[in-house]
Amino acid sequence: MYKILDKQTLSDVTKLMVIHAPHVARKAKAGQFIIVRINENGERIPLTIADYDRSSGTITIIFQEVGKSTIQLGGMKAGDTLSTFVGPLGHPTEISDFGTVVCVGGGVGIAPIYPIARALKEAGNKVISIIGARNKDLLFWEDKMRAVSDELHICTDDGSHGRKALVTDPLREILEDKNRPVAKVWAIGPAIMMKFVATTTKPFSIPTMVSLNTVMIDGTGMCGGCRVLLEDGAQFVCVDGPEFDGHKVDWTNLLSRLQFYRDEEKAAVDHYKNHTCNLEKAAAEGGK
Amino acid sequence: MAELNPQERKKIPRQPMPNQDGAVRRGNFDEVALGYTESTARLEAERCLQCKKPACSEGCPVGVLIPRFIKALREGDMAKAVEAMKVKNNLPAICGRVCPQESQCEGKCIVGKKGEPVAIGRLERFVGDYELAHRTCPLVSSPATGKKVAVVGSGPAGLTCAVDVARAGHKVTIFESLHDPGGVLIYGIPEFRLPKGVVHGEINYAVQCLGIDIRNDHVVGRTITLDELLAGYDAVFLGTGAGLPSFMRIPGINLNGVMSANEFLTRVNLMKAYLFPNYDTPVKAGKKVAVVGAGNVAMDSARCSARIQSLSAKQTGDAPGEVHIVYRRSREEVPARGEEVHHAEEEGVIFDLLTNPLEILGDSSGRVRAMRCIRMELGEPDASGRRKPVPIAGSEFEMEVDTVIMALGTSPNPLVFVDAEGLERTKHGTAVADTASGRTKKLRVWAGGDVVTGAATVISAMGAGKRAAADINKYLTGEAPW
Ligand SMILES: Cc1cc2nc3c(=O)[nH]c(=O)nc-3n(C[C@H](O)[C@H](O)[C@H](O)COP(=O)(O)OP(=O)(O)OC[C@H]3O[C@@H](n4cnc5c(N)ncnc54)[C@H](O)[C@@H]3O)c2cc1C
Ligand SMILES: Cc1cc2nc3c(=O)[nH]c(=O)nc-3n(C[C@H](O)[C@H](O)[C@H](O)COP(=O)(O)OP(=O)(O)OC[C@H]3O[C@@H](n4cnc5c(N)ncnc54)[C@H](O)[C@@H]3O)c2cc1C
Ligand code: SF4
Ligand code: SF4
Ligand code: FES
Numbered sequence: 001m002y003k004i005l006d007k008q009t010l011s012d013v014t015k016l017m018v019i020h021a022p023h024v025a026r027k028a029k030a031g032q033f034i035i036v037r038i039n040e041n042g043e044r045i046p047l048t049i050a051d052y053d054r055s056s057g058t059i060t061i062i063f064q065e066v067g068k069s070t071i072q073l074g075g076m077k078a079g080d081t082l083s084t085f086v087g088p089l090g091h092p093t094e095i096s097d098f099g100t101v102v103c104v105g106g107g108v109g110i111a112p113i114y115p116i117a118r119a120l121k122e123a124g125n126k127v128i129s130i131i132g133a134r135n136k137d138l139l140f141w142e143d144k145m146r147a148v149s150d151e152l153h154i155c156t157d158d159g160s161h162g163r164k165a166l167v168t169d170p171l172r173e174i175l176e177d178k179n180r181p182v183a184k185v186w187a188i189g190p191a192i193m194m195k196f197v198a199t200t201t202k203p204f205s206i207p208t209m210v211s212l213n214t215v216m217i218d219g220t221g222m223c224g225g226c227r228v229l230l231e232d233g234a235q236f237v238c239v240d241g242p243e244f245d246g247h248k249v250d251w252t253n254l255l256s257r258l259q260f261y262r263d264e265e266k267a268a269v270d271h272y273k274n275h276t277c278n279l280e281k282a283a284a285e286g287g288k
Numbered sequence: 289m290a291e292l293n294p295q296e297r298k299k300i301p302r303q304p305m306p307n308q309d310g311a312v313r314r315g316n317f318d319e320v321a322l323g324y325t326e327s328t329a330r331l332e333a334e335r336c337l338q339c340k341k342p343a344c345s346e347g348c349p350v351g352v353l354i355p356r357f358i359k360a361l362r363e364g365d366m367a368k369a370v371e372a373m374k375v376k377n378n379l380p381a382i383c384g385r386v387c388p389q390e391s392q393c394e395g396k397c398i399v400g401k402k403g404e405p406v407a408i409g410r411l412e413r414f415v416g417d418y419e420l421a422h423r424t425c426p427l428v429s430s431p432a433t434g435k436k437v438a439v440v441g442s443g444p445a446g447l448t449c450a451v452d453v454a455r456a457g458h459k460v461t462i463f464e465s466l467h468d469p470g471g472v473l474i475y476g477i478p479e480f481r482l483p484k485g486v487v488h489g490e491i492n493y494a495v496q497c498l499g500i501d502i503r504n505d506h507v508v509g510r511t512i513t514l515d516e517l518l519a520g521y522d523a524v525f526l527g528t529g530a531g532l533p534s535f536m537r538i539p540g541i542n543l544n545g546v547m548s549a550n551e552f553l554t555r556v557n558l559m560k561a562y563l564f565p566n567y568d569t570p571v572k573a574g575k576k577v578a579v580v581g582a583g584n585v586a587m588d589s590a591r592c593s594a595r596i597q598s599l600s601a602k603q604t605g606d607a608p609g610e611v612h613i614v615y616r617r618s619r620e621e622v623p624a625r626g627e628e629v630h631h632a633e634e635e636g637v638i639f640d641l642l643t644n645p646l647e648i649l650g651d652s653s654g655r656v657r658a659m660r661c662i663r664m665e666l667g668e669p670d671a672s673g674r675r676k677p678v679p680i681a682g683s684e685f686e687m688e689v690d691t692v693i694m695a696l697g698t699s700p701n702p703l704v705f706v707d708a709e710g711l712e713r714t715k716h717g718t719a720v721a722d723t724a725s726g727r728t729k730k731l732r733v734w735a736g737g738d739v740v741t742g743a744a745t746v747i748s749a750m751g752a753g754k755r756a757a758a759d760i761n762k763y764l765t766g767e768a769p770w
Contacts, residue, residue, distance in 0.1 A: 023503075023511055037467060043559060043568035044467075068568060084467040086505035217559065217569070220465050220507055221701055222531045223551035229542045234535065239703065253542050256654035260544045264570030271565040 001081040005058060010140035013065040014108060015074045016050070022057030024049075024087045030115035031093030031211070031243060034059060035219040037084035038072055045069050046216045046238070048112035048188075049088060059087075062111035062140075068268035089219045090242045093209075097124040098183035102174060103149070104130045104167050104197055106189025110141050112211060113188045118148040120186075126150050128182075130170050132189075136161035167193065168200045175204045182206055187246065191255055198246030210246040212237045214257065229253045294337055302404040303332040310634035314608075315598040317479045317562055320631055321385070329414040333362035336406045339398055344408060347396030350376045350751040354393060354408055357415060370419045373412065378448050379750060381420050381486050384413025386477060387747050388625045420489045429498055430457035435764045438463060438521040440508045440704060443471020444746045445737025446527030447494065448753030449760070453525075454498035456761040461521070462500060465507040465703075468558065471529055473746070475558035476550070478588050480595070481628075484557075509703035514711065514733065523732050523760045526719060527753060530698045530738035536580065540648030541694075545574060545656035549581070549589045549695035556592045562599060573597050574690030575609035578659055580645055581695035582615035587628040589693045590637045611637045612689070616644040616664050616677045642666075642677065646684065648692055658686045700739045708733075718742050726756030731770055734760055 006018040024034055033048045051060035065074045076082075093116050101120055105113030110131050121127045127148065132155035133139045139154070139161060146152045153170040154162025163170070167189075175182060185208040187197035194210040201208040214226040214237045221239040228237050229250035235241070306322040307313075313320055324332065336358045344354045353372050360368035373380045389395070389409035397405035435458040439450045442464040454460045468474050470487045494500050506512060508528070517524050533548035535541045552571065555561040559569035573596035579589045593611045601608040613632070615622065618641050622629055633639070642664040649658045663683035666675035699717045712720040712729040719728055719735040726734040736752025738744055762768035 023506060027511065041560075041567045084505055086465070086467070086507060087511065089507070089510055217551065217554055218466065220510075220531075220703060222533070223554050224533045224535065224548040225551040227535075227542060234542055250542075253654065257542070257544055261570050261572070264564065264572070268565050268568060268570070 001083065002085040004076060004078050004080050004082065007076070007078050010062065011137045013074070014062065014138065014140060015065070016060060016062045016111075017073075017076075018058050018060050019082065019085060020057060021059050021085045021087075024059050024085065025052045025054050025057045028052040028054075028059060028088040029092035030095070030119045031112075032088035032090050033219075033242060034061065034085060034087030035089065035216065036061070036073070036082055038069065038076070039083050042072075042083060043069055044084065044217055044219070046089070046213070046219060048211070049115070050111040051115060059085075062108060064108040067265050068272045071269065072272065086219065089238055091240075093119065093186075093243060095119045095123050100126040100128065100180055100182050102128045102130065102171065102182055102185045104132075104171060104185065104187040104189070104193075105145070106131075106167055106187075106193040107133050107138060109187075109189030109193070109211075110139070110145065113186060114141055114144055114148070116186055116188075117145065121148045121150075126180075128174060129153070130155065130167045132156065132162075132165075132167040132193075134158065166196070168196050171197060171200055175201065175206065184209070186210075191251070191258060194246060195249075195251040195255070198249065198251070202247050208246040209243045210249065211242045212244060212249070212254065213242075214254065215261065292334060297335055297337060298399070298403065300331060300335050302335065302407055303328045303410075305407075305410055307631075310631075310636070313480065314594050314635045315602065317595060319483050320480050321627075323417060324410055324414045329411060330362050330364070332407050332411060333358045335399060336362075337398060343396040343398055344393045344406070348376075348393045349745070349748045350754065352376045352393070352412070358406070358408075358411060361411060361415060366415070366418050366422070369415045370423075373415050376754075377412075377747075377750070378451055378754075379416070379444065379490055380412045381416025382444070382473060382482065382490065383747050383750070384409050384411070384416050385482050385486075386625075388745060390626045392747070417486075420486065423493070429455045432459070433457040433764065435459065435523075436461070436521045437760060437764075438517045438524045439527060440514075440517070440524065441471060441527040441529055441737075441739070442469035442491070442502060443527055443529050443737060443749060444473065445529070445739075445749035445753040446471070446525065447491065448750040449525045449527060449734075449736065449757045450500050451494050451498060452754055452757030453760055454494070454500050456757075456764075458522075458761070458764060460498070460500045462502045463506040463508050463512065463517070464502060464504050466558065467504050469502050469504065471527075472531075475554050476585070476588065478553070478557055478592055480591070481588065507703060509706035509708075513707035514704065515707050515709070518732055522764060523734065525726070525753070525756055525760065526704060526728070526733065526735040526739055527737045527749070528701060528704045528739045529749075530700045530718075530743045532699045532701050532717075533694070534696050534698065535694050536645065536696060538645060538647050540650060540656070543648055543650040543656045544654050545572070545690055546648055546692045546694070549579070549585045549693050550698065552589055552693050553585070553592065556596065562592075562596060571596060572691065573600075573609075573611075574656075576689045577609070577611045577691040577693065578614050578645075578687065578689040579611065579693045579695055580614050581697070582613055582617075582622045582624060583695065583697070584624045584628060586613060586615075586695035587624045587632050589695050591628075591632055591635055593691070593693070594635050594637060612640050612687075613637060614640045614643050614645060614659075614661065614687075616642065617674065618642055618666060621674050640687075644677070644679065645692075649686070656690055656692055658688050659692060660684060660686050698743050700742070704739075716742060724755060725759040726752060727759065727770070
């Protein structure tokens, strides 16, 4: 059992948790992920390692409540325990001094892009960061991102904070600026955002790393459920990734595979809400 | 029963195994084979001729003392039957259920030459179940030696090795990447064939009686590496199995609705998707499922699909749908256990033999809609001695399906080889290890089971675990230096 030591609410639907998992913390690196299972009936879901502390043996995760498991996890509090916490999984991000780099984080993708930006900065790069979300309430870690970036651009879809734009707008302008050639781009966020970042950088032939969020079960190469089609064949995101060359990804296939269990995901949320409603009702009635 | 003569013994018919009815069991995950009662078990045991040179034991990969345990069983001395069994086989309740007896012990039984062989597997299961229900920790372990051994993987190879090493008084820690120990016994073989309670019973026993420490959620190669383990333990045994799925190299394998048997079975068994939404992991078995392959893994996938279909049909009120086994060779070459093929047929699984997929076709939303196949015929024998299937020109056809499950064999997961310098691998990805001792090319590292042989059987993995344990024990006492 793995204890939740701290919980913070970053926005209505975005939560941060610090988990006691010394076996993962001792080896964790930027770009890797963990798999968590809430309880004995739970599913195994992957979440990126947003931060780690080897001396206190903790891992920080940040997640958005999008379905049954993340909603349930979001309802847990410090002191509660998780049944499964395994990792670090996947390959760490390759960090070196590339020159000028751009880090793009969309929505909850700001969490995993932060340690990458920090490591790139520490390695001597000039780091330009772009963070974006649908609205102001979904943005977080602006200060942390600013602290590790030479330049920070903020976008919201509705213009409630920063620029009213998609992250690809400032990105295109930066790439078009011939005075400061960009060596490499990282993008983490919704699949559709990563797809458009890759489409934006492609004409400039700038290597673009994306961190793919396919559906996973084991996270160790055993099921093949996480496979992604690349130009040169299929690969497993959990062991070969999660970072890939965004220019080689078959995005249509990726987006369609993410939808496969949509009906069941909806049924799970309904079942969960009914169930918790009934429990609350029973508790209320019992209390009368 | 009075002592019978051989003629009288031969007159006793092989006792049938009571089974759940085919149509009923298609709608549940309860165990299919219900097990012998004490009286049928003792009657079946009377059929054994107590051969002086038992051919049956030669057919068993670990040489179970078959006549000895059967004799004790028919005399009603169950404690003695268990003891005789455990000399060679720690997990009879499991082997009795899943061994391919027809090609091993029962295949060699002398009674089978002229009639039906003694039902050794069913008797073994009876002894194993008796032990699970009645035992009181009779495993004796030697005084603690202070030596530490790490076992990687908790499948039949790892578990067997761990138990035998712990009994010699060494402190054993098992590192398992999944959240539940047992390997294929837990994530692959379905509940209706091997109830998880049986596996958990064996594991709890090892933990409680021998003090074996099991660390789940530890992926060796990621969470901790082999070289790190060697720094903290006197010996390391690798029983990591062959869990990596392979996909056919044909167009369309990434369409929605195509999955590996491992993914499908892991969802169903390890994650209990058949209890969705009470368990969170979903699984889909469409209206028309094609399982490619015909081994045990394929039979399990087909039979799980049939059940998932029936369960969802119960909810929607629709007809359950169809499940097909698509296999490029003929009936004779089907590698699965005979009983599984028979059970699959009883459950309505359709066999499309001498048929090979060429391409999987999708609809506009990226979902599987059909599979283009070609008919095959048998030609000359190939390297495996089986007649090689060759395509019949012009016989291509489209098979309408919405789900394709690839059950094509597996290879060892390479993660354990990360940071394990000197651990040699073959070009098939299997670890190089000595068959008799289990020693690999890396100092203080042993290996056995599917990680060495490639996908094989439960009993051969157990045998390898046992042989390695014996060698590890000798190494740790200085009797057999490296
Ligand atoms: C390597 C990796 C790292 C990730 N890191 C983060 C992170 O740091 N923060 C974060 O908020 N999210 C992250 N995700 C996505 C996160 O795993 C999903 O949001 C989560 O599984 C949704 O589960 P649910 O039950 O709440 O929602 P569901 O209703 O089950 O699903 C919502 C969506 O999540 C996806 N999803 C569903 N099940 C899985 C699964 N088993 N594995 C992966 N995706 C699934 C589906 O595409 C679905 O459309 C990551 C995914 C991957 C693969
Ligand atoms: C669906 C299916 C049905 C089968 N049916 C039969 C049958 O009826 N009869 C029969 O005799 N055989 C059957 N087999 C084959 C049999 O199950 C295997 O041969 C046997 O389980 C191999 O045992 P093992 O201990 O070598 O490996 P496994 O049982 O595969 O166990 C390996 C364990 O190691 C763990 N592991 C892997 N890598 C790591 C790592 N890096 N770090 C930590 N842990 C790790 C895995 O999670 C797993 O728990 C079947 C196999 C399958 C898949
Ligand atoms: S272990 Fe398997 S092969 Fe050996 S006797 Fe038992 S059932 Fe037969
Ligand atoms: S070969 Fe058959 S009859 Fe002979 S000892 Fe073995 S089980 Fe009994
Ligand atoms: S999640 Fe199973 S292989 Fe990647």
